[in-house]
Amino acid sequence: MIPDETFDSMFPNAPDGPSHWNARWSLLCVTISQWLAKQTGLPIDFQFQKRSVANERFDGQRQALGLYVSHGDARR
Numbered sequence: 001m002i003p004d005e006t007f008d009s010m011f012p013n014a015p016d017g018p019s020h021w022n023a024r025w026s027l028l029c030v031t032i033s034q035w036l037a038k039q040t041g042l043p044i045d046f047q048f049q050k051r052s053v054a055n056e057r058f059d060g061q062r063q064a065l066g067l068y069v070s071h072g073d074a075r076r
Helices: 004-010 023-040 051-057
Strands: none
Touching: 004 051
């Protein structure tokens, strides 16, 4: 879930819902899904979503299932 302005700048002319016809949206979602699946061994369906659309469709607080925070040099 990302701010509407960010979504619109990353994916110009994409519809508010899943944007399978938008090549950039589709490529990024598939690539991130596959990378996360490979890292975890779990099936992952990652999708960018506009904040306003998510808030229209789902009520209440939502929690991220997992976050990766880089602390600098990945070789440590």
